Amino acid sequence: MLDSIKTYLALKDGPNISCAYSWNSPVFLFSNENIQPYLANLTDMTGKKVLTVAAAGDHAFEALLAGAKHVDTFDINYLQKHIMELKSKMIKHLPYGEFMKFFFDKNHFFDRSIIKPIWKTFSRELRIFLLMYYHHHQHNSRLFRYNGAQHNEYMPDMISYVSDELAFKELKQIMPDKISFKETNVLELSTKFDTEYDVILMSNIFEYLYTDTTDIASRLKVFHANVLTPIAENILSKDGGKACFHYSWNTNVELWNQGLKSFERHTQYSIDNFNETKYSFDAIGVKSICSLAPNGQDAMLYMTQNQR
Ligand SMILES: C[S@@+](CC[C@H](N)C(=O)[O-])C[C@H]1O[C@@H](n2cnc3c(N)ncnc32)[C@H](O)[C@@H]1O
Structure with a gap:
């Protein structure tokens, strides 16, 4: 059409x-x-190839300002x-x-x-x-x-x-x-693109997926199996590619980091993946964008591929 x-x-x-x-x-x-500071703490964006949710375009624009050489979008x-x-x-x-x-x-x-x-x-x-x-x-x-x-x-x-x-x-x-745009659900992302990206930005989409599973660790497991793993295997650079998968407002960044480290151990010692460290998980804290919490912190959770 x-x-x-x-x-x-x-x-x-x-x-x-x-x-x-x-x-x-x-x-x-x-x-x-609060995109600019989490990108600054994520990696040196200079020359990077980025795939991001389109949303209002601001993730793409901030990635370009941070030095990305190419940006594609989906939504x-x-x-x-x-x-x-x-x-x-x-x-x-x-x-x-x-x-x-x-x-x-x-x-x-x-x-x-x-x-x-x-x-x-x-x-x-x-x-x-x-x-x-x-x-x-x-x-x-x-x-x-x-x-x-x-x-x-x-x-x-x-x-x-x-x-x-x-x-x-x-x-x-x-x-x-022109910035390219593809209409797609993040669940199908890995089949809709056929090149590898250094950085993938998914905003807070995670918040709206698998909402029937209320326990956050279990949700993360399903999300990891169905979204992050196919992305990592097909469209994320094998050389330290990073996927930002959950923005959380006015939150406890330290607690997120502790939870993510224990989740990381779960992903390392699966039967299929014995002794191989494929992914690491971390949270970046930034000044909260929420005016109701002027001294609070927001967090961006991300996964890095092939940490040695
Ligand atoms: C989750 S929303 C929230 C707003 C976001 N925090 C921001 O800064 O723009 C961001 C974008 O994700 C898109 N989105 C939501 N669920 C999605 C999904 N399952 N797959 C792809 N895009 C999705 C929405 O259409 C929206 O444009």
């Missing part, structure tokens, strides 16, 4: 609000993770690709002030006059997405799940290129003309 038709169908009756995430769910406009929600394209083209072609006005000034939120000069650079499906918003969803919009601009609980100014005009200008220089 043509993407322009798909976009129209996705929004014809409004976005799908019957479940957490689907192909046409409400979209995120900005990330609610279960097809509509996120429009947000990523909109923001990437605005960053590439408009000044910082116009970008900020469009997203963060309540009186100019999604102001058409701001994007008019770059309308022709947009793909057909993005134009349809925007027209559907302006004509059908502007006034009773449930289209945005978390819009950044008017959300009290989180502080979107932790995003580098939002809080720092110089970072915005740097991103403008390095922004690719």
Whole structure:
């Protein structure tokens, strides 16, 4: 199906609000993770090849700012690709002030006059997405799940290129003309891509998988068997590839690290894998993005492949 038709169908009756995430769910406009510091602590991103959840595009943008040489994206929600394209083209072609006005000034939120000069650079499906918003969803919009601009609980100014005009200008220089996007469930990730990545970013998707298993260690085991292992075997660099698989807000990073080390021992001494250390698990602590916990810490959990 043509993407322009798909976009129209996705929004014809409004976005799908019957479940957490689907192909046409409400979209995120900005990330609610403190991405820049966990990438800085994860690895030297210079020259790295990255696969990331698309979400609002911020994981991809922060990876580029950190030095990644190539970024591909995926998301279960097809509509996120429009947000990523909109923001990437605005960053590439408009000044910082116009970008900020469009997203963060309540009186100019999604102001058409701001994007008019770059309308022709947009793909057909993005134009349809925007027209559907302006004509059908502007006034009773449930289209945005978390819009950044008017959300009290989180502080979107932790995003580098939002809080720092110089970072915005740097991103403008390095922004690719197009960032690839594939609509897929993370459960199928390893079959949907056929190259190896140095870094894979999965945001907090883990939180929404295997939710019937309430015990966190058991959930981690199922997730490791069904998601992390196929990813590690097929699309993660064998040479120290890192997969960030769970962002947790306002949490105890030390406790996570202890739990992960005991989980790591479980993965090492399986019958199939006797004496071979294939993976290590760690948590990175960052300043919490949650304004309700100004002194708290958020954590990003990650797995590293082939630690010696
Ligand atoms: C889990 S959400 C939460 C927001 C996130 N913390 C951020 O900073 O953007 C991030 C993205 O994951 C996508 N997602 C959720 N479940 C998914 C799944 N099973 N497979 C692929 N993408 C998924 C959502 O559509 C959304 O765009």
